Amino acid sequence: MAENVGGGGGRGESAGDKAREEFFSEAQEIVDGLSRDLLALDDVCRRGGSDAELVNDVFRAVHTLKGLSGLFGAAMMSGLSHELENLLDDLRLGRIELTSQVLDLLFQSVELYGRILAAAKGDAPEPAPEVKALLAALGQVAQQKGGGGGSVVAQYELDPGLLGVLTEYEEHRLRTNLQAGLSLYRMRVQFQLATIDSALDDLKAKTRPHGEIITFLPTGEGGDAESVELEILVASRANLGVLRGAVAGPNISVEEVRRRDGASNPLASIPPPPLDDRSRERDQTDPYGGVSMSPPTTSGGDALLDEINAAGAGATRTSAPPPAPSFPPGPGGQLGTFPPGGIPGMPVPGIAAGGAGAAAQGASGGSGATQRELTLRSVTQTVRVDIRKLDHLMNIVGELAIVRGVVARLSERVRLDPDLKEIAPDLHRLHRSFDRHLAQMQNGILEVRMVPLGQVFDKLARIVRQISREHDKQVNLVITGAETEIDKLIVEELSDPLMHMIRNAIDHGIEDKDERMRVGKPAVGTIALNAFQKGNHVVLEIEDDGKGMDPKVILAAALRRGLVTESEAREMSDKEVLTLVFQPGFTTRDDVTALSGRGVGMDIVKTNISKLGGVVDISSEVGIGTKMTITLPITLAIISVLMLEVAGRTFCMPLASVEEAIVFDDAMIKTFEGREVMTQRGATLPIARLAKLFQLEGWRPGVWINESAPTPKPPEVRPGRKAKSYCVVATVADRRVGFIVDRLVGQQDIVIKALGKSLKKARGLAGATELGDQRVGLVLDAAALINEVLASSTEGRIAGALEGPRSPKTGIDPRDARSDGGMS
Amino acid sequence: MRAILEDPASAAAMGAVEVTEAQSGFDAMRLLPRARYDLIITDINMPDVNGLELIHFIRKSEQYRTTPLVIISTQATERDVERGRKLGADAYVPKPFAPELMRETCARLLGTARPVSDG
Known part of the structure; x- marks a missing residue:
């Protein structure tokens, strides 16, 4: 990843904790990706294949981790990454083989990364002995490495400028492909910078079935501020026609990189006639004749380049720089003959390993406002958010939902008040709009919380x-x-x-x-x-x-x-x-x-x-x-519930567990094996009276159950009619129970809150919620209730268990909930 | 990196800076012409366009042929770093590095190095 520093408007932001936190999440992300790649690699290996690209991805991930951890002084992680990187480097450069033993080590490393990260967050002790053992094992593998293969690269008409910008890895891939007898192609493609990413992906996808892309080199020609020309080196088994057909497009030219005839005759000095004008131009100014066949070393140094330079210098002493090519070959054959960037007169600065460079150009004033605007655009589109912040937002939405409820009631009152009739429609509209936007906000927050x-x-x-x-x-x-x-x-x-x-x-x-x-x-x-x-x-x-x-x-x-x-x-x-x-x-x-x-x-x-x-x-x-x-x-943050009333109390049954609600009559009850059941659509449905489960049975319309606590108004019962009740059929997995309740209040989305200490052990309750009129509704835990009902051989037995006020299994008396201040 | 360079400590070493991050080599190529950057930092191992190719590209541009350019990478790719130097990089800071080293390096390249009290 390239990073640029520009002078200009300063913005001092403390790096401290925030940076550290970001380090953790970034490191975790990389480790997760690493794990995925390793699994894929394991899969490939077990099928007897190999995937250079995957190995390289793994290498790059560890490489990044190493950089990150070094930055944050995470010594253990950095040390592990360092050894691991060496191993992976050997692996991708073909110095060691990817055996299952090596894979095991890699998997262990991922495991340890996870533990190191946990330790750094203070969640666990540092796995120091394990890391030490792994480092030793990594060291052993490193000693087994053999040498790399000989070079065939020099046999191809490749621009030394091109070879000069290949990384060691890319060079290794090039060599491996050529050794395997693949042909080498050079594509020149004009890309619009604005769309280069997708265009490039497209090109990669078209090329991949036919071969491997070795490198992408910006030629610096034919482009302007908005476009760029790339030279893409591809190794392929396909012939030129096939490849041309595969990638055909308006701004693409494909040509084969020919072997120097010298391949069979190392001392032949005249290159074969080139295919087109562009390559002729390059070939004529590319005066390499002789080719050394000695194998280059695989690490350190610039053996290959030396080799080619030496060969070039030996064959012809053309010293005039070529007119057009993108990479002027050096006039001589020694190291250091490439002027930096091909620009004569540019001083070659000294590089000290410690990072002290040549003192250079002063910091200039910097970019104007418009330019800054442009550059801001490309920074990443995602942000990391602490889930607690989302919880907080969700709580606010919950509070707003309560406000919404109050507004709804207010709106209703206004509607019924003849004096206020005029403003009623406006208030109603406002309420609707508030309602809609609140729902959108809630959905938005929920969406953010979702992860695959x-x-x-x-x-x-x-x-x-x-x-x-x-x-x-x-x-x-x-x-x-x-x-x-x-x-x-x-x-x-x-x-x-x-x-x-x-x-x-x-x-x-x-x-x-x-x-x-x-x-x-x-x-x-x-x-x-x-x-x-x-x-x-x-x-x-x-x-x-x-x-x-x-x-x-x-x-x-x-x-x-x-x-x-x-x-x-x-x-x-x-x-x-x-x-x-x-x-x-x-x-x-x-x-x-x-x-x-x-x-x-x-x-x-x-x-x-x-x-x-x-x-x-x-x-x-x-x-x-x-x-x-x-x-x-799907989420714990918010749930849709069916509000019920039992003995004057409001309960919430999660809608997700509600199959249906039906009007219920005592006449529907049958007794089967000592249980109360009813027949619903031909199936037997066990039923349970919620009032009985929660010991609210003493309550009758108009009767106070507890002198000290005021009881809500009983449901209105019209004279001469029996009080109606309802059966709410709840299902969890394949278990169903019908719960008998007095009244259905309606459906509502609620933010569920944990119960306070005194109610924490209460069974059958998942939490509580505010109803908006200073009252509290208890949220039923449908799964627990259903299991409770079904597990007991008779309903009496649970009721009995719930009734014992001091038994550890005690069900709770929801009457307490009102005065309990322990809601969180 | 952004955190290091935008840290107040870095302002002490080289004055306030504004950091633009490029997501890839191409992204860098896209960004570079749009503003005037005073210093460029690049890794070598990057997908698609590698750091060496990027340096090569940068040094060919009229605007950036002399802009200070820092490679940050690992010791593992010695050969690559050497190539980077030949292509015109001004400094190499091996990873992992101490934030101070990075700041100091940037400050020196920007010519804004000023005496800083120890630590």
Whole structure:
């Protein structure tokens, strides 16, 4: 990346913390990219191929990391990067081979980068011993390197000026391609600077199927302020016609770079007749005849250039500089004969390694305002934002939503007031407009929070590779839906649970190779990681083709550990048995492996996922495989809820969990196996009375339930009519329960707030929200409620559990919520 | 880099500067003619147009043939740096470098070096 310093208007900005923070996020981004490239490289290698471009990408990433970390005094990172860069340099220059051992080292490095970054942020101790071990291993590999190949480059009619600007790597690629017998082509292309990026990408895409682009060289000819001419060197197996056809365009010329006839006769001094005028001009002034066949060294020095210069000088002593070519060859054959930039008279400044250069031109006043405006345009279009800032914005939107509610009520009052009738329409319009813009703002903020799940999938891919190697099981990870977007905060919290599940899948699921062969499965196991959006939810599936989970084994293990009783065990369906793995302390293993089996896996997975408002489901078939399905809300920041009233209190049921709401009548209740159920569209639906779940049953219209706390007005009941109630059918994953409520208030978007300390342990509640009239609505945790209802054999049992005021499982009395000041 | 050069410490060394970042070699080529820059800093390992090619290009332009030009890169590419020097670069600052070194180098090239108290 080139950076320019211009003198002029000063802007003093403190670098300190902000720069450091940016360093972290930038380094993290690079490490993530590195990880992706390595995985791709691993994939290529396993298929027996190689990808010079990928190796170079990896090299460049480490190179950048090294620069960054050096800048910020991150010594450990910088040291690691330095060694790694050496290794990668050797790799890309073909001095060492990309073996699986080398790949392992590279993967370890990515792992360590992550830990070093965590340590630098203060989240973990520095992995000093590991880094030391890796550095030693890197050193060993470096010693194994062999020499590079001999040169064939000199056999081609290449401008020494061109060769003079090739980096060592590009030179290596050129040499490798020529050694492989590819032909060399020179394209001259005129680009508009404004569109060069896309035009270049286009050209690259057209060229790639036919060969490799070695370098792009601005010729400095034929261009003006708005356009530039590039000379592009391409190595290809295709013939000239094919290549010309592939890249054909108005401003493109393609010609072959010919081998000097000297290839077979190293001392022949006359180059073959050139193809067109331009190249003739160059060839005539390119007086190289002899070609040295001695192999150049692969590192340091400028052997190749020396070689060519020497050859040129030896053959003809033409000293007059050529008239037109872009790179005048030096008049003599020694190093240093290239005038800087081909401009005679330019003093060659000394370069001190310490960075002290020649004292030079004074800083001039600098650019005018218009020019500055132009230059500002090209700075990057993205900004990094701390998620807490977005949370803050979202909270403000939440407050505004409350204001909106108040305005709505006000507008309604004004409408009904005959004195104010005149302003009513205006107020109404204002309210509508406010409403619309607020919704847009909310969506905008939400959009910013969304990141693709691919971020976490990349990490998982690395883990799969590592675990499967440790375990000597071959596993293929197939990812779909990596582009599915989800709240950044959720992504952060997902990696641990997903890692657990993947470890389990490899450790317990995928059989070893021999066993797989025996049962007729492919030797390589497959773990599929699928993500897709489903309404307001994101569904994640982790599916393996391993040996599946045997309900009998699980039940036996659960019995052994006393997680279920014999009688409970007899009653359980296979699906219920599978969910036992989510019980704390569950494990089928008596031996603890390095990977899993400590019995602290799946219950934590479940807890973590439910903290995110999600649920985990298992389905498994013995011998076929296991599928875990995680259903998560897209965002935690804001949710749409259905407002309900139960016993005069307002509750919010997340709309995402609401399937439908129907008018309910006690006559619809049936009792089935001691549970209250109703039939809904031919299916049996377990029902639960929310009032009973939350101990609000004592409440009757017009009756005070608590003398100390004023009770909201009871719903109006017209005389002679029975109070209507409603059944809200909630579903989470494939579980459904109908909750009986008194009244449906309506739908609203709310910003959910965490419950204060005293309510934190309350089950069945996800949080609370302000309703805008100084009242608080409790947000129901649909998943927890449904599980609670379904897990109890009778509704009475949970109700009983909820009623015990001092029991640790105590449900809470939402009456407390009003006076509780502990909302955050 | 921007942080280093726009830091108040750098103003002490060479006066206030305004930094423009180019995203790539082409971006640099696009930016250069549009303003008058007093100093150019480039890496060597860059995608597409490499640093050497960029230097070559810069030195051919009438406007920038004598503008101070600094290479920042690693010791690993010694040969490339040497080529950069031959193409007309004025200084080479190996990465990783201390911010002070960068500031000092720029200040010297800009001829604005002034005595700075230690540290």
